[in-house]
Amino acid sequence: MPDSSAVDLTLLVVLVIGLALLFDFTNGFHDTANAMATPIATGALKPRVAVGIAAVLNLVGAFLSTEVARTISGGLIREGESGVQITPQLILAGLIGAIVWNLLTWLLGLPSSSSHALFGGLIGAAIVGAGTGAIDGGVLVSKVLIPAVLAPLTAMTVAFLATKIAYAITKKRVRDRFKIGQVFTSSLVSLAHGTNDAQKTMGVITLTLIAAGFLDVDAHPPFWVIAACAVAIAAGTYAGGWRIIKTIGKDLTDIEPAQGFAAEASTTATILASSHLGFALSTTQVASGSVIGTGLGRTGAKVKWGTAGKIAIGWLITIPASGMLAAGAALLAGLGTWGVILDVVVAVVVIVAIYLWSRRNRVTHRTFHQPQPGQFVRPKVKKGAKGTGGKVSA
Amino acid sequence: MTIDWLAFVTVVVVALVGACAIVGLFSLGLRIGDSDLAWRRVLAVVLYVLCGAIALFGIWLIVPFFH
Numbered sequence: 001m002p003d004s005s006a007v008d009l010t011l012l013v014v015l016v017i018g019l020a021l022l023f024d025f026t027n028g029f030h031d032t033a034n035a036m037a038t039p040i041a042t043g044a045l046k047p048r049v050a051v052g053i054a055a056v057l058n059l060v061g062a063f064l065s066t067e068v069a070r071t072i073s074g075g076l077i078r079e080g081e082s083g084v085q086i087t088p089q090l091i092l093a094g095l096i097g098a099i100v101w102n103l104l105t106w107l108l109g110l111p112s113s114s115s116h117a118l119f120g121g122l123i124g125a126a127i128v129g130a131g132t133g134a135i136d137g138g139v140l141v142s143k144v145l146i147p148a149v150l151a152p153l154t155a156m157t158v159a160f161l162a163t164k165i166a167y168a169i170t171k172k173r174v175r176d177r178f179k180i181g182q183v184f185t186s187s188l189v190s191l192a193h194g195t196n197d198a199q200k201t202m203g204v205i206t207l208t209l210i211a212a213g214f215l216d217v218d219a220h221p222p223f224w225v226i227a228a229c230a231v232a233i234a235a236g237t238y239a240g241g242w243r244i245i246k247t248i249g250k251d252l253t254d255i256e257p258a259q260g261f262a263a264e265a266s267t268t269a270t271i272l273a274s275s276h277l278g279f280a281l282s283t284t285q286v287a288s289g290s291v292i293g294t295g296l297g298r299t300g301a302k303v304k305w306g307t308a309g310k311i312a313i314g315w316l317i318t319i320p321a322s323g324m325l326a327a328g329a330a331l332l333a334g335l336g337t338w339g340v341i342l343d344v345v346v347a348v349v350v351i352v353a354i355y356l357w358s359r360r361n362r363v364t365h366r367t368f369h370q371p372q373p374g375q376f377v378r379p380k381v382k383k384g385a386k387g388t389g390g391k392v393s394a
Numbered sequence: 395m396t397i398d399w400l401a402f403v404t405v406v407v408v409a410l411v412g413a414c415a416i417v418g419l420f421s422l423g424l425r426i427g428d429s430d431l432a433w434r435r436v437l438a439v440v441l442y443v444l445c446g447a448i449a450l451f452g453i454w455l456i457v458p459f460f461h
Contacts, residue, residue, distance in 0.1 A: 065458050142397050150402060158409050162417040169421035174428045181420050184449055192456050262417050269412035270405070272455050277408060279401040 008337055009212055012088045015344055016208045019095040021232040022351075024201040026102040027114040028058060028236020031197065033244040034111070034267070034287035035189035038260035040368055041249030044179035045186070047240070047365035053183075054190040055238035061194020062230030068203035068221055075139045076119055077126045084130040088208050089333040089340065090122070095204070096347045097121030097326025101318065103354045109243035109251075109363075110314035113282040115200065117322045119144060124323030128330035143280065148315055151270075151281035155289030156296070159266035163297025166258040178257035185264035190237075192271050193283055198233045202226060242363040248288060249368075251307045253295030262297070263290040285315065412448070419445045 036050040045053070071079050072086055079086055098114070098121035105112040126134040166178070202221045205228075209215040215222070249255065255263070267283075267290045274281040288311055295303040332343045419441050427438025454460050 061456070064456075067458060138396075146397055154406050154409065157406070158413045161410065162413045165414055166417050166421045169418065170424050171428065174424040177424055178420070181445070184446075185416075188449060188452050188456070191453065195456055195458070258421075261420065262413070265416045266409070266413040268452060269416070270409040272452055273405045273408040273412065276455055277401055277405050279398060279405045281405070 009088070011337070012092065012340060013208060013212045013214065015340065016088050016092050016095065017205055017228075019092060019099065019344070019347075020201050020204045020208070021228055023095050023099050023102070023114075023118065023204075024198065024229050024232035025236035025239075026099055026106070027197055027201070028055075028233040029239045029241040030102055030106060030111070030114050030236075030244060031193055031284060032237050032240050033248045034283050035186045035193060035264070036240075037245045037247075037249035037287075038255055038263050038291065039179075039182045039186045040245055041255045042179060042182065042257045042260040044182035044257060044260060047242075047245075047368050050186070051238050051240040051365070053187060054193075055234040057187055057190035058194035058198065058237045059230050059234035061191045061196075062198030062202075062233055063226060065195035065199055066202060066221055066226050068199055068206050072204060072207050073119060073122050073126075074143065076136060076143070077122060077134055078136055084126055084134040086122075086126070086207075086211065087129070088212060090125045090129050090330060091204060091208055092340065092343065093125035093128070093326045093330035093333050094118065094121035094123075096329040096343060097124055097322040097324075100325050100347065100350055100354075101322035103351060104321075105314055105318070106241050106243055107354055107358050108310075108314070109247040110311055111244045111248055111284050111288050112314045112318045113148075113284045114197070115282060116144065116148070116315070116318045118200065118204075120319035120322035121326035123319065124326035125330040127323070128327045128334070144319070147279070147281050148285060151274075151285035152289030152292070154281065155266055155270050155286040156293035158270055159263050159290040159293030160297040162262035162266050163259055163294045166262045167298060170258065175256065175258045178261040181261045182257060182264060185261060185268055188268045189264060189271070189283075189287070192268065192275070194230075194233065196275065196283065198229045201229045201232070205229070240365065242365060242367060243358075246363055246367060247307065247311070248291055251304060252288070252291050252311075253301055253303045255291070255294065256298065256301075259294040259298055259301070263287075263294040266290040266293065416445055416448050419448070 032051055032054050036054050039045040040047050040050050077084055098117040101117045102114055123135055202225055205225050206221040210217055267287045270286045271283055292303055292308055295301045329343050332339045423438045423441035426434050
């Protein structure tokens with residue numbers, strides 16, 4: 001990049017850290033839905049309680065797992081001696097692309113993968129900085145594109161079978177009690193999310209600090225980095241991406257408590273299996289797939305394929321779209337210090353504009369009508385249903 | 395470009411078994427516990443405890459400190 005040495009390094013690092021934390025925040029509220037859309041939809045948890053639990057578990061999860069990746073792009077960009085030097089400018093541009101794309105998809109209520117937005121941003125910025133040769137196409141296909149097809153299909157299959165089992169074994173009058181189980185399964189999804197996703201931002205900040213010479217090579221993330229990332233993702237989670245929660249919990253299919261439990265158990269099992277058996281799958285795509293699978297698994301439930309199609313299109317264009325946004329940002333950043341400052345100013349203006357636009361039709365926790373216990377299930381013993389409701393809200 | 399299909403199939407199988415086990419146990423617990431008989435209620439609690447054990451195993455997997 002021309003003139004890169006002219007950019008004030010400290011300013012650049014401060015901006016990158018600020019943007020990385022902002023990305024972490026958008027990551028949090030984008031992904032609240034993965035764990036909490038189904039318990040909110042079935043009324044197992046009140047909306048504010050659900051996002052509160054998710055926020056705390058994300059905070060805890062972030063502190064539990066601080067082993068950050070060695071490379072920022074997971075091998076997508078040929079980093080290091082023989083490849084591209086990932087400069088702070090490039091990371092800055094990638095983050096801007098990812099944040100803006102995350103906000104646009106949130107505005108549309110699309111549950112897109114934040115990791116893919118970040119990868120797309122970095123790819124776009126790297127192409128501007130070093131040409132298409134900087135990208136390892138094989139890794140892109142094998143680690144991003146093919147898993148993106150397999151993740152929802154796997155989760156769909158698992159959730160379909162789990163739903164069939166739940167409905168085959170239980171009688172109608174006890175199914176409301178699945179809500180109690182839902183509290184636990186959705187909490188597990190949240191905890192797993194916290195251990196995975198806050199790490200990404202810790203990695204970005206730590207690698208930036210290393211690249212700028214503020215930390216030794218092979219250094220672990222300092223405590224303030226861990227704490228800042230944990231707080232940012234928890235705050236984002238608590239803010240609750242209500243539009244995305246609505247899409248997954250209400251717009252894809254009508255979810256009963258038994259389905260919610262089956263979907264969350266499937267999401268948890270698939271994510272834990274994938275992260276421990278060496279085949280990484282996106283949490284967002286697994287969670288959406290589980291909800292579709294559970295919709296297919298209950299006789300009489302309808303999956304709205306129009307919504308599913310919109311989500312799939314969102315997944316398809318996430319990498320190119322955030323890549324193009326980041327490429328634009330990288331071109332500006334290439335102009336030197338003023339380019340970088342202009343970049344951040346434009347990004348802030350766009351973010352504020354998206355926020356103001358979102359207020360035209362607000363979706364908040366009040367949007368969610370919570371079905372009373374017994375609305376889906378008509379229990380023969382009324383006392384039992386009431387008791388279940390009491391325990392759940394406690 | 396290499397896809398580790400064996401790893402993928404393992405993930406699918408493990409996810410299927412795990413999810414079906416936890417949903418099956420919880421459902422059985424609900425079915426069996428829906429009764430006034432004491433032994434059925436006890437059996438249901440045992441099934442819930444098994445569910446809880448699987449959930450604890452999940453937490454053990456999530457927290458890197460344990461392994």
